[in-house]
Ligand SMILES: Nc1ncnc2c1ncn2[C@@H]1O[C@H](COP(=O)(O)OP(=O)(O)OP(=O)(O)O)[C@@H](O)[C@H]1O
């Protein structure tokens with residue numbers, strides 16, 4: 001055993017020395033020493049497991065960081081693209097309004113053409129809005145909130161989807177949970193997106209099971225820089241699930257399996273971005289009995305200063321309010 | 333009746349042309365379009381508009397700079413300005429009472445109806 005390793009095992013040297021000093025029979029001393037060695041080996045193994053776990057945790061955090069950076073770039077790109085497309089949609093919209101006033105628009109064929117074009121402009125705007133939601137710089141306003149209340153208000157917002165798809169909600173919401181520092185508006189956006197995904201996966205009816213609880217403290221995921229507990233919201237559905245080879249992709253912007261008009265593939269990208277900005281994590285997996293299980297894990301507290309955090313990449317508009325300089329303004 | 337003079341500065345030619353066509357179709361406006369903000373400033377001095385429609389993000393001078401320079405011009409400083417911009421976030425203008433930097437802001441895309449309503453209101 002190298003000197004370094006020996007130094008790692010507490011009490012090894014001093015143990016042997018004391019035994020020698022006591023003058024007990026050599027076999028006994030050897031036995032005791034062996035026992036200690038065994039104990040120390042066990043401690044070493046345990047220490048290695050801890051080290052490995054922290055290493056894995058570090059790796060996960062690094063991956064998340066890389067991801068966050070990628071998202072940041074995608075976000076800036078998104079704002080630029082949204083700006084350009086809004087301009088084009090504005091031209092088309094004005095054009096449609098203008099043509100609608102021309103005498104030729106009395107012709108039924110031209111009328112329905114103009115209507116289809118107007119509809120397409122509207123759909124274009126829905127897509128752009130999704131893109132902006134995903135990319136826009138937004139101050140997060142953290143306030144201590146009851147996670148169950150956030151879930152209830154998100155359920156209300158998604159109600160029409162549940163009614164349309166005959167979906168029943170089961171609640172197992174934890175009582176007396178610590179309140180969570182979160183941005184109300186953004187977090188309900190998270191739950192609404194997850195609920196709507198579940199509803200879309202159950203077009204012939206089904207169940208959504210909601211659970212909230214405090215993460216048991218021994219869990220490896222229980223890492224929280226600002227201290228405090230971690231609170232989990234689990235959303236299970238009985239829908240068609242996600243093909244295993246697609247699981248990796250669902251968080252990617254614009255990944256969708258839905259027909260045009262039903263989904264843009266931005267829902268879960270926004271969801272993950274918001275959860276990450278809260279210092280939390282989101283996991284999605286297929287349930288054994290079918291359907292999908294989504295868990296959102298949030299830290300109870302935000303690191304100081306717990307008031308605001310901002311995404312990069314400005315629109316340039318804030319410049320108009322104060323003294324002007326053109327830095328930070330997007331130029332196409 | 334005297335036609336109201338409108339100057340529109342936007343780097344997207346499709347926007348300036350459509351706004352010109354729409355407004356002039358009503359018979360109440362005379363519209364001058366500019367696609368570069370520096371030339372837009374010169375046009376303002378010469379054309380003496382009753383109202384300026386301004387894009388925000390433009391490659392040479394942004395809308396805020398143009399507004400500031402208009403304000404510095406003795407003859408133009410009282411001219412009402414309306415921003416017509418694709419840079420607004422959902423709800424951003426509403427949150428500020430429809431105003432950005434002290435001027436009314438209209439998000440792109442917008443209907444002809446709303447655009448004309450805002451122009452009329454700010455000409456009063
Ligand atoms: N609960 C779920 N059950 C089955 N598939 C799901 C579920 N949640 C997400 N998915 C799959 O992940 C894809 C991506 O989801 P995401 O929310 O990002 O986009 P979307 O729902 O397709 O569109 P958008 O949310 O922008 O309207 C979905 O198209 C779907 O294939």
Ligand SMILES: [Mg+2]
Pocket residue numbers: 193196197263266267268
């Ligand atoms: Mg979705």
